[in-house]
Amino acid sequence: MVLVSGLGLQHGDADVADCSCSRLNLTGWWLCPGHRFGGIVLFSLALREKPSPIPAELKGKAKTGFISWSRLHTLTMASEKPILYGYFRSSCSWRVRIALALKGISYDLVPVSLLNDGGQQFSAEFKALNPMQQVPVLKIDGITLSQSLAIIQYLEDTHPNPRLLPQDPKKRAQVRMIADHIASGIQPLQNLKVLKQMGEKKMEWAQTCIASGFQALEQILQHTAGRYCVGDEVSMADLCLVPQVSNAERFKVEMGPYPTIIRINKALLDLEAFKVSHPSRQPDTPAELRA
Template sequence: MSESGKPILYSYFRSSCSWRVRIALALKSIDYETVPINLIKDGGQQFSKEFQALNPMKQLAIIEYLEETRPTPRLLPQDPKKRVLVRMISDLIAGGIQPLQNLSILKQVGQENQLAWAQKAINSGFSALEQILQSTAGKYCVGDEVSMADLCLVPQVANAERYKVDLTPYPTISRINKALLALEAFQVSHPCRQPDTPPELRA
C-alpha cells in the first residue's frame, strides 16, 4: 500500500508480467500507484536488496489474488471446465513461453543467438497455442468473455512482434489479439503509455 492507501504496482513498462497485472487492474477498475523497476538500468533494479525484500516472484499469483478479493468483473469463468482451459492457456504462455524468452535468459544465450532463441521459443509455444485456441476461442481466448488467458496473450504477442516473429501461421492468435487491443483496459495498460515509458517509445 502507498501512503495514499492505494495498492502499489512495481512495474516495468515493457515487462509482459507487469502488463498482465496492469490489464487486470484496469478491468477491475482498481486505482493504483506505479513504482517503476527498470529491468535493465543499474544491471537490473529488480536485483536490488530493497526489491528482493518485496518478494518479486508473483506473476499469475497476483491475478488469482485480485480475482479472489475483487471478483467483479470475473477473469476466470464460473464453469470449472472452462476455468481449466483458461488456466491451461495462461500456464502455456506465462510458464511455457515467456520464461524462455525473458531478459535474463536472453542475456545467458548471448547476443548473436538471442533473436533465433526467442523466435524458436515463441514459435514452438504459438504452434501449440494456435491449435488449442481453435477449439476454445470465441471472440476471445475462451468463449466470448475476457479472461486471465487474454491478459497473458496480448503481452506475449507484443513480445513476438518485438522479436520479429512472423504471425501469419497464427490467424486465431492474431484475430483475438486485435479484438483485445480494441478494449480500453488493454490500451491504458499498454507499454507505450506507462509512467516509465521512455519518450521515444510513447504513443
C-alpha cells in the same frame, strides 16, 4: 477525523505499515525517512487532543515526509492504495496492469528498471520485496505478492467483478491451461535473464521459443476461442496472450501461421483496459517508445 493523502515515500527499506512509528501513540507523527521506493498512502488520524506546535527540531523536515503534529493521537490506516512495482515492457507486469484496469482498482506504480543501474531488480531494497528479484510485485491489503498469475488470482478472489475466471469448471480449466501455456511454457524461455545467456543468438532463440509455443497455442485456441481465448468473455488467458504477442512482434516472429492468435489479439487491443495498460503508455516508458 482528519484524512491525509498523497504522500510520496522517498527513501527506505520498509513499508510504513511495518515501521514502529505507525503503531504507536505519539506526541507527534511523521514517516520514517527510509523509503527508496515510492507510493501514495491514505491515513486516518484520530486526534485525542488539540494539536500542539511543531517542535523546532522537526521544522523544515518536509523531505523526510513530515505530515502533522498532534498531542497524543491514534494513527489508523483507513485505506492504502495498492502499489505495483513493475517495468513498462515486462509482459508479466503488463498482465497485472490489465487486471487492475479491468477491475477498476486504482494503484500507484513504482517503476523498477530491468536495465538501468545494472538492473534495479537486483538491488537489496527490491530483493527484500521479492527474493526472486523479478517484477511484478504488488503490495495490497497488507501483503506483498509476486508472480503475475498469483496476483491476478488474488485480485479475482477479492474483486470478483468482472470475472477473469469463468464459473463453468470446464471453461475455467481451459483458461488456466492457456494462461499456464504462455506463462510457464513460452514467456520464461525468452525472458531477459535467459536472453542474456544466449548472447548473439538471443533473437534466434526467442523466435524459436515463441514460434514453437504459438504453434501449439494456435491449435488449442481453435477449439476454445470465441471472440476471445475462451468464449466471448475476457479471461486471465487473454491477459497473458496480448503481452506475449507483443513479445513476438518485438522479436520479429512471423505471425502469419497464427490467424486465431492474431484475431483475438486485435479484438483485445480495442478494449480500454488493454489500451491504458499498454507499455507505450506507462510512466516509465522512454520518450522514443511512447504512443
